[in-house]
Amino acid sequence: MRTHYKKPFAQNNNTAKPEKKMKKSTALLANGNVRALAAQIILQVLDQGKSLSTLLPEMQSKIKPQDLPLSQEICFGVCRVLPRLEWIIRLLVDKPLKGKTRIVHCLLLVGLYQLLYMRVPEHAALNETVNATQDLKSDNFRGLTNGVLRRFLRERETLLAVVDKNWQTNHPDWFVNKLKKAYPNWREIIDANNQKPPMWIRVNQQHCSTANYRQLLLAESEIQAFSADNPLALRLENPTSVQNLPHFADGWATVQDLHAQWSAILLAPQNGELILDACAAPGGKTTHILEQAPAAKVVALDVEESRLKRVRENLARLQQKALVICGDATEPHTWLPDVAEQIIGRKSAVQFDRILLDAPCSATGVIRRHPDIKWLRQENDIAQLVALQQQILTALWATLKPNGILLYATCSLLPEENSQQIMRFLAETPNAKLEPLPFSQQESAVGFQFLPTESGGDGFYYAKLRKLA
Structure with missing residues (x-):
């Protein structure tokens, strides 16, 4: 999950949100209790x-x-x-x-x-x-x-x-009002958000098929797992420590939400291509790209060096190699020369065959995993995030090769950050074409919005764009 990117918010780790202006920090004093x-x-x-x-x-x-x-x-x-x-x-x-x-x-x-x-x-x-x-x-x-x-x-x-005389949403009013405007089934979304999240894993097909790993879970760890429409995903009957997952340390499985797992599948990476995973931390999507295309040249970019530690750890566990770069996605000129030097041996112009932009967002699609989002996120954060997404999208589009693919993704439920963002970009970018996605949807739909469900995946949005020659 990516929730924000450099200014105007401070960066945290994978569950981080744009934080309010903080008072002086209070250390945790109560040791042990x-x-x-x-x-x-x-x-x-x-x-x-x-x-x-x-x-x-x-x-x-x-x-x-x-x-x-x-x-x-x-x-x-x-x-x-x-x-x-x-x-x-x-x-x-x-x-x-x-x-x-x-x-x-x-x-x-x-x-x-x-x-x-x-x-x-x-x-x-x-x-x-x-x-x-x-x-x-x-x-x-x-x-x-x-x-x-x-x-x-x-x-x-x-x-x-x-x-309990009246049904409670356990959500801030401003967010409930936005859901009411966007979704007829807004109550179902609220109910799903108020549940504890299921645990999904992604099976590394280089080691084991999804069906065989499901049998391995039951035989070695007595863990019941259920398959889904995503061919790589398994939902565990009950959440468990990764230490209980067979061969986890060897890279056979990765904990990743069902709907987040579609990112690398929809990106469709190919061996030999130069691919950018923008806003890459903590690295789940980077490793998935390399599982799909082991010989691809992948650049994992993030604005916070501290967050890149998780990316390197995940790459090491799966025994994969990628170029890990600390840089601001709104300013590609500051880090592209380093990419060129390490990829082709000299600092020169370079463009990507594919870009995965898991954009900074409100994270309103993953509230059940991070319920503090409800109380940290403010309504006035949304406009700032939309502006930041627009800035990153425009900046990275310039680094994409003609006929290249950019997959835009968020873990947001808000149309302002998703379909409306892409509609604006298409209207302003003549050489951008919206590509179809393999999901059932209305012909007029712009991208695809996954909604959180009790036993399914989190809220996630995808739009696939091709750069016309």
């Missing part, structure tokens, strides 16, 4: 605009490995159902907890999520959450925390009857 650390993380998401992708790695060094799944479940879960939890707190707390007491508010979110959604025994969830007030240096609120959570347990049915 999972609930206290989770409350601190949620506070930084809600009040400082940081993403879980940035914060959770910091947590890993402060808790026991066996507590990591619990901490992740709490943090992701609170962000997934935040409005419902907030409503319960409003019914239970007379005076809003603001300023320095916001951390106690976030601790209450942590406690309520456990009591409502997790299998943690009630007494353990309550006691450990109350004890976390000490780690958060909020001892004065121990009684309040204890009282609120115990009252919820006593009055649970009455409180939930009030809270």
